[in-house]
Amino acid sequence: MMEMHLPVLQVIVPLLSAAICFLLGRGKLPWMFATLVSWVTFAISILIAIQVSDGSTLQYELGGWEPPWGISYNVDQLNALVLVIVSGIAAVVFPYALRSVEREIAPEQHGLFYTAMLLCFAGLLGITITGDAFNVFVLLEISSLSTYTLISLGKDRRALTSSFQYLIMGTIGATFILIGIGLIYALTGTLNMADLAERIPQIESSRTLQAAFAFIVVGFGLKLAMFPLHLWLPNAYAFAPSVVSAFLAATATKVAVYALLRFLFDVYDVNFTYEAMQVQYLLIPLATVAILFASIVAIFQNDVKRMLAYSSVAQIGYMLLGIGLVNATGITATLLHLFNHALMKGALFLALGAVCYRIGRTSIQQMAGLGQQMPWTMAAFVVGGLSIIGVPLTAGFVSKWYLILGTLENGWWPLTAAILIASLLAVIYIWRVVEVAYFRERPEGAPDVKEAPLSLLLPTWVLAAANIYFGVQTDFTVSFAKGAAASLLGGAP
Amino acid sequence: MDTLGLFNYWVVIFLMMAGFYTVIARGNLVKKIVGLNIFQTSVFILYISLGKVSGGTAPIVSDAATAYSNPLPHVLILTAIVVGVATTALGLALIIRIKEAYGTIEEDEILAMDQKDEGRE
């Protein structure tokens, strides 16, 4: 009986737990509760992934009304993969949160902090799992509102302005999505994604449909920080509390990429996206510029957190490039990178959070000599860094490999070159940190720092190890990504 | 007839763009929030216009009615209005904190202060 309800439990467990968490008050209780919830949710996502691993799909009718009249949850390999990564990251980040949050956030706000984290987490899962276009908007707003809150909890006053900036950009994005959904609804009379997919081919030449497409792409583009709509991201990640940066960098943009994929290929279809709208000619230049430009900007950052944030903009470029390649290998690369990037950025931000825990800030000069004093933390940072660069035997290599295969398949040499150049740029910005941390002395008079406590190290190393594990053992990720890519390109599900 | 049938939508688009302009062009944070509200409200009008049936009545069963307007857009917009007010409340709370931290709510002045901060680091 439980098995049947898994899809809905995936979302309502964290969602309703948030309300309970709110009542738990202060102290460690909210944290313990939230961590437990994140583990339960992770377990649920794995059970779901097992059920769909043979290529089948699950459908769950909320309220007992069959779609398109009611709202339904649909799970296939694509969103099962995203569910696993989002809840997996949460299951690692929540245990980590305790010490880091104690240091960075005032005690009376801990209860609210964990409540907001759970809401954000549940919202992201909800966007991923739902099969209803309007429901996406509602859950998007749940996760967005809690994200604004989480960012504003950062210590620096600039956290407030970056949160406000994100609120404005995010709401414009959400409203664009709302306009897009409204226009599609005007033409088809339905909101259910599968039902839309059936009806859209009949009216493909409609200009309204094309306008709706533009609004949805721009709306999600804002949310996923597609270049040049990325302006909110670097500040938001740089000034948010460490835990929040790690969680958001690893999950939020991934979910937006997923949602974009879902709309491009399932609600609309391959023909419409690639032939009628020629979306590849928009994505490829933007993605290429994003990869190169953001990587170069990253090199010149003094704050390591902000450096990683610009690196995220570049990595999102890789994902969009994969979509622009118009072949199954490209989409596979996008999905692999979605999964792997969550692992590497998670590991990097968590390692950085541990640094912040000990020295209180994250500017690059302050990290001098940390290689000796915090060997485990910095080693995890290096592993994450290698993965970002795409060194063989790390997860980052796998996704870049597929991306390069995808460009070669089309014979698009310049793109292959761009990817390689961007990898070199990544070597430079990661090396800057390594050089400072390992080959410079601790500045005179700087207090001695100890290694980070175990409760921070352990989660960081879980992710760092995952980077290596998924770099060597690629069966799970590649088979899911390939299956999902095939079903995306195969037209309506 | 061709343009008349669409006139209503064009008015909505005008309102949308007025709101959108206020959001991106104005530097005062409160005014941005007001603009955001106008932008969203006009989208609501778009949805509700979709649901209207000429000669229909409000979708509550009554004997006198022959045709009802479509209830679905109404429901969607009820939800969206609530989302809008939630965003507004949060945005205003942020403004209050920004005012306390910076002493101003003009975007340009805040940016200038931030740049000074960065220079110092």
Added chain:
Amino acid sequence: MLGLTAMTIIRLRSLFAVVMLFSIYSLLTASLFMVLDAVDVAFTEAAVGAGISTMLMLGTLMITGYREKRPAHSPILPLIVVVLTGAVLVWGTLDMPHFGSPDQPVHQHVAPRYIDDSPKEVGIPNMVTSVLASYRGYDTMGETIVVFAALIGVLSLIGIKKYTNKEPGRTEKPPESILQVAAKLLIPFILLFALYVQFHGDFGPGGGFQAGVIFAAGIILYALTFSLKDAMHLAPPKVVKVIAAFGVLLYGGTGIVSMLKGGTFLNYSVLAHDPIHGQHYGILLVELGVGLTVASVMMLIFYAFVSRGEAD
């Protein structure tokens, strides 16, 4: 009318006037919704746009000041973006089905079932309520949680300042002003009306959300005419917070009970022997959940804004 108001809002630099005009804009929109047959939406827009939003904006202005400075940079770039977006939209509407015509797809697909069958399947005459609470009940739960999320945000940002009882308390009550007497007479009716809207949503326009807003308005009126302290005494923030979370849990709990009874999440039909009765109970419970959460969240947000203003 709407266009004119919107343009004036852009031009004006007195923020107080801007907010007042925004309130008028909301009321105009609400009346437009009335004309378009969306009574429930009109009700909500009036309560939210002209009521809650305006009040919160005024509360913010109290703290931040009323004047807007002249923008320093040129408006060319935003203007281009806006015109471009508008052009895409106008171009997009060229293929739109015409306004009001009954044969557009919106009226042909999905909606007919709500209109024709919902009175039989769900058993209540207000179709908006049926769709809201039953067919798309999950969206409404999401909406309740969005409100809850806003509360979390506001509390963590500005919090509610506590009033200590150490301040020299008023030992003798000052004579009541006319306003206070009038409010005293009015408030019970407002609260009663809120309850009516809450439980009458099945038949006429109304429902949990509108009722919640009205109920909160009653308490807010009390706070305005007497003092925030008195209001907090009447409805202590601690208790109200618990109610806010309880509302969410009541909604979710209804869903979980229907799961335990063998249906899917939020399938009310299994709640009683007869599906129609089950639907009735379910809608009653979830609307109550929405009402409780909305009323308490609105009150708490009001407390937070005003106590922040008084603290300065």
